[in-house]
Amino acid sequence: MKKSLGCKLFGLAVGAIVAMAGCDKSARDGEIVVVYVSEDQVFSEPILKDFEKETGIKVKAVYDTEETKSTGVMNRLIAEKNNPQADVFWANEPIRAEVLKQKGISAVYFSPNAKGIPDVHKDPQGYWTGFSARARVFVVNKKVQNKPTSILAYTSPQWKGKGVIANPRFGTTTVEMAALFTIWGNEKAQAFIASMKQNEVGISTSNGESTDFVASGEFDFSLVDSDDAVSRIRQGKAIEMVFPDQGQNEIGCLIVPNAVLLINGAKHSDNAKKLIDYLLSKATEKKLAFADCAQIPLHTGVETPMEMKSIEDIKVMKIDYGAVARKMEEIQPYLKQWVGY
Amino acid sequence: MIKRIVLITFVAVLALVGLLPLLVMLAQSVIIDGHISFAAYQDLLNSRSEWNLLGNSLILSILTALLTTVVGMPLGILLAKTDLPFRRAFAVLFTVPLLMPPYILAVSWFDVLGREGFLARFWGSSTAAVTSDFLFGLPGCVLVLFSTFLPIVMLLTMTFLKTINPRLEEAGKNFAGWFGVLKGITIPLIRPGIILSSLLVFLLTQGEFGVPLYLRYNVFSVVTFSEFSVSYDYRAATAGALPLVGITLLVLLVERIYLREKTYQVRLASSGYKTIMIRLGSIRNWCVGLVSVLGFLVVVLPFLVLFMQSLSFEAYAQALKLAGSSLLRSLTYAAIGASALSVLGFFLGYLIHNRSLSIWRSVDSLTILLFALPSTIIGIGMILLWNRPTTNFIYATPVIIILGYIAQYSALTSRVTVSTLIQIPPSMEEAAQVVGAGWLRRMGMIVTPLAKRGLLAGWLVGYVFCLRDTGISMLVYPPGHDTFGVRIFTLMANGPADLIAALCVIMIAATILPLGFLALAFQLAPGVNRGTNARRK
Numbered sequence: 001m002k003k004s005l006g007c008k009l010f011g012l013a014v015g016a017i018v019a020m021a022g023c024d025k026s027a028r029d030g031e032i033v034v035v036y037v038s039e040d041q042v043f044s045e046p047i048l049k050d051f052e053k054e055t056g057i058k059v060k061a062v063y064d065t066e067e068t069k070s071t072g073v074m075n076r077l078i079a080e081k082n083n084p085q086a087d088v089f090w091a092n093e094p095i096r097a098e099v100l101k102q103k104g105i106s107a108v109y110f111s112p113n114a115k116g117i118p119d120v121h122k123d124p125q126g127y128w129t130g131f132s133a134r135a136r137v138f139v140v141n142k143k144v145q146n147k148p149t150s151i152l153a154y155t156s157p158q159w160k161g162k163g164v165i166a167n168p169r170f171g172t173t174t175v176e177m178a179a180l181f182t183i184w185g186n187e188k189a190q191a192f193i194a195s196m197k198q199n200e201v202g203i204s205t206s207n208g209e210s211t212d213f214v215a216s217g218e219f220d221f222s223l224v225d226s227d228d229a230v231s232r233i234r235q236g237k238a239i240e241m242v243f244p245d246q247g248q249n250e251i252g253c254l255i256v257p258n259a260v261l262l263i264n265g266a267k268h269s270d271n272a273k274k275l276i277d278y279l280l281s282k283a284t285e286k287k288l289a290f291a292d293c294a295q296i297p298l299h300t301g302v303e304t305p306m307e308m309k310s311i312e313d314i315k316v317m318k319i320d321y322g323a324v325a326r327k328m329e330e331i332q333p334y335l336k337q338w339v340g341y
Numbered sequence: 342m343i344k345r346i347v348l349i350t351f352v353a354v355l356a357l358v359g360l361l362p363l364l365v366m367l368a369q370s371v372i373i374d375g376h377i378s379f380a381a382y383q384d385l386l387n388s389r390s391e392w393n394l395l396g397n398s399l400i401l402s403i404l405t406a407l408l409t410t411v412v413g414m415p416l417g418i419l420l421a422k423t424d425l426p427f428r429r430a431f432a433v434l435f436t437v438p439l440l441m442p443p444y445i446l447a448v449s450w451f452d453v454l455g456r457e458g459f460l461a462r463f464w465g466s467s468t469a470a471v472t473s474d475f476l477f478g479l480p481g482c483v484l485v486l487f488s489t490f491l492p493i494v495m496l497l498t499m500t501f502l503k504t505i506n507p508r509l510e511e512a513g514k515n516f517a518g519w520f521g522v523l524k525g526i527t528i529p530l531i532r533p534g535i536i537l538s539s540l541l542v543f544l545l546t547q548g549e550f551g552v553p554l555y556l557r558y559n560v561f562s563v564v565t566f567s568e569f570s571v572s573y574d575y576r577a578a579t580a581g582a583l584p585l586v587g588i589t590l591l592v593l594l595v596e597r598i599y600l601r602e603k604t605y606q607v608r609l610a611s612s613g614y615k616t617i618m619i620r621l622g623s624i625r626n627w628c629v630g631l632v633s634v635l636g637f638l639v640v641v642l643p644f645l646v647l648f649m650q651s652l653s654f655e656a657y658a659q660a661l662k663l664a665g666s667s668l669l670r671s672l673t674y675a676a677i678g679a680s681a682l683s684v685l686g687f688f689l690g691y692l693i694h695n696r697s698l699s700i701w702r703s704v705d706s707l708t709i710l711l712f713a714l715p716s717t718i719i720g721i722g723m724i725l726l727w728n729r730p731t732t733n734f735i736y737a738t739p740v741i742i743i744l745g746y747i748a749q750y751s752a753l754t755s756r757v758t759v760s761t762l763i764q765i766p767p768s769m770e771e772a773a774q775v776v777g778a779g780w781l782r783r784m785g786m787i788v789t790p791l792a793k794r795g796l797l798a799g800w801l802v803g804y805v806f807c808l809r810d811t812g813i814s815m816l817v818y819p820p821g822h823d824t825f826g827v828r829i830f831t832l833m834a835n836g837p838a839d840l841i842a843a844l845c846v847i848m849i850a851a852t853i854l855p856l857g858f859l860a861l862a863f864q865l866a867p868g869v870n871r872g873t874n875a876r877r878k
Contacts, residue, residue: 034820041831045663060820065811065830075717076816079724085737085820205554208833216457217466218473235837340390340559 033271036073038064039092043293087272097128097259098325109262113280116299130257132288132295135226138242155195162220164202178328227293252317344780351688359711359748362722370579381580398561402546405486409494410539417498423619439492440852444551449643481556488639494538501534544713589713651842660843664828671825678746679803686754694762708752716812745813754799761795
């Protein structure tokens with residue numbers, strides 16, 4: 001009997017699904033490590049490819065998107081807690097690593113390569129380790145004459161309606177806000193945020209988008225991550241980068257390191273540790289410094305590109321990441337009210 | 342008996358793949374430390390800001406649905422029922438935006454209307470400031486979502502026009518001109534299709550958050566998104582989806598009242614009559630001009646800017662190097678997903694059309710509900726349900742992506758099947774039954790061949806939606822199995838603009854080329870296009 005189209009489709013669908021269910025067997029049996037990554041794929045993937053080449057260990061990665069603001073991998077890690085699929089999480093800031101520590105998703109690992117990294121950028125109990133940092137910097141449109149030098153510019157009448165900032169409920173902007181709360185105290189920080197609103201600060205969905213808005217002249221300036229700034233500058237966009245609050249009595253510039261952690265119950269824990277060691281090496285920090293993200297090495301003595309300052313040359317905002325993580329959770333209702341959703 | 346077993350099996354598949362993850366999420370939202378609590382729902386009811394956002398969502402959805410209907414219906418009539426030149430090319434052109442994730446279209450529009458966008462080069466910065474202000478906010482959201490969803494109304498109008506019995510129009514023509522026939526006969530007859538397409542646009546706009554987020558217009562769908570991304574709070578996020586469920590059920594009720602309880606005079610597939618075409622005469626050139634201008638403004642302009650940004654060999658080489666394997670995976674997953682959806686949708690559509698089981702209405706409602714729900718809810722529900730050591734062969738393999746497609750998009754293929762089966766006279770199946778053919782034999786020999794066109798149309802619709810999907814696949818793809826749409830989004834974070842533009846152009850080509858090839862095969866294959874007529878002779 002001639003088979004109908006429906007039968008053919010049914011056969012195709014069932015056959016393919018069965019084949020897919022078995023297709024990963026060879027890979028599962030081989031040398032692999034599964035890593036979830038919230039650092040931008042354009043910067044993280046080349047590092048992971050190099051690790052594959054140098055060790056022969058196949059890296060299977062899940063990357064995050066700018067649009068979902070890390071909803072993807074963080075939610076997956078939390079939802080997968082009882083049957084973890086990931087071995088390693090490469091977070092683009094340490095606050096998520098703190099959240100995972102609190103939820104019991106990460107495991108203790110002291111990498112030998114972490115010895116040269118300052119203690120302030122590491123979890124003292126070994127649940128995560130920081131490396132290659134971004135700085136929170138201003139991007140300013142080249143057409144702007146007098147450039148802002150302090151985050152207080154957001155509340156200055158001179159810059160009314162000319163500043164934009166990524167939604168403070170997401171990503172590193174939340175970290176910045178929480179850091180200000182820990183330094184200034186609730187009252188002063190709330191007054192600052194309220195003044196920002198009165199000063200008609202624009203809210204974008206991400207730092208990358210803020211940078212594009214400044215480059216296109218929609219706004220004059222924005223506080224963003226240094227990798228957003230450097231990548232656009234290297235693409236020839238009409239922006240300049242300014243390190244804020246570098247004066248004697250000013251609070252300094254927030255430094256946000258990447259953080260890497262071992263997942264509790266990782267199926268490939270030996271390979272996971274090799275990957276963590278690799279990410280925490282001076283060689284990786286140098287690669288990330290010379291990539292378009294121009295991240296700042298935390299090991300001393302690692303070469304950096306011309307346009308990026310070394311960590312020693314930056315006046316760094318003094319914060320405790322654990323305290324910032326706790327404050328971040330505390331101020332969420334306030335930020336929600338401030339943003340409106 | 343076999344009929345019941347087969348149909349119950351497919352309903353069970355839908356329940357397992359689509360309903361069960363929702364129930365898991367629902368249970369998570371009301372059980373705290375082993376006790377039942379409705380705190381998350383109470384918080385939602387007490388929050389004023391959420392209800393304000395719901396108002397914004399409704400305004401955006403109503404405006405988008407109205408505009409797409411007001412423009413899409415006449416456009417569909419022009420392209421399907423008149424002698425307008427290049428009408429097939431126009432139909433393809435207007436369909437292009439539907440093939441892309443709406444967020445990418447919003448970025449394209451920013452490149453056109455932004456302060457240093459395409460228009461600023463010609464009209465200066467003061468005009469660009471005005472266009473930029475227009476883009477960021479409600480008008481811009483309506484514009485982007487209008488251009489994305491216009492093809493839904495246009496294509497459904499075109500499809501439903503083919504179902505009209507031409508004898509009715511011929512009768513009307515004896516007493517009135519074409520304007521009168523359209524107004525008095527044609528449009529009232531296709532009203533179910535138009536209302537259905539408007540409701541689809543309304544629901545899709547309700548669930549969309551990427552475009553409003555980018556264009557800074559706060560809507561309700563961002564609540565669910567924010568609860569997931571900020572506090573990883575499944576309870577609040579699930580509770581946040583409740584108003585969307587309510588709106589979907591309301592829409593289904595509207596559909597039931599206005600569409601299902603009315604009978605329409607449709608042309609059966611075996612009738613052999615052709616659609617009567619309207620000769621545009623002296624207004625033909627005006628109509629071509631009008632459609633061309635609309636096509637240029639709504640489709641060509643943003644995509645031209647996107648294409649111009651991608652014009653570098655290095656960008657395409659880099660795009661294929663970085664995303665070539667993802668592209669192959671996407672094409673494979675979309676083909677498999679579309680096939681699975683076609684089969685499931687066919688049997689569910691048959692069940693709904695023939696009301697073969699008493700739960701037919703619930704099945705229909707469930708498919709629509711799954712289609713309208715935020716993908717994050719379904720995605721997280723799927724993780725909680727399938728991520729277990731015993732089901733790793735599903736969760737840790739691409740099967741989970743296919744299940745995600747089935748969960749979210751089964752409404753599309755079941756609805757296409759229903760509209761196909763309406764055109765098949767029941768007498769055919771009944772005749773075979775009288776001479777002793779069993780149900781499976783009748784399905785294989787009578788119903789499936791007659792519904793071949795609908796099955797293929799359903800497959801194509803399923804293919805397009807699976808290929809453009811990012812919501813579900815982003816949440817559940819196994820490590821190392823990312824799809825092309827997901828990879829575009831992950832590379833968008835700080836990826837060079839020309840690379841992203843090249844990826845988008847490849848995405849469009851990857852969707853259109855297989856569709857064009859299949860459409861050609863569709864036209865050439867004997868017994869497909871002319872199947873029923875040939876068989877009748």
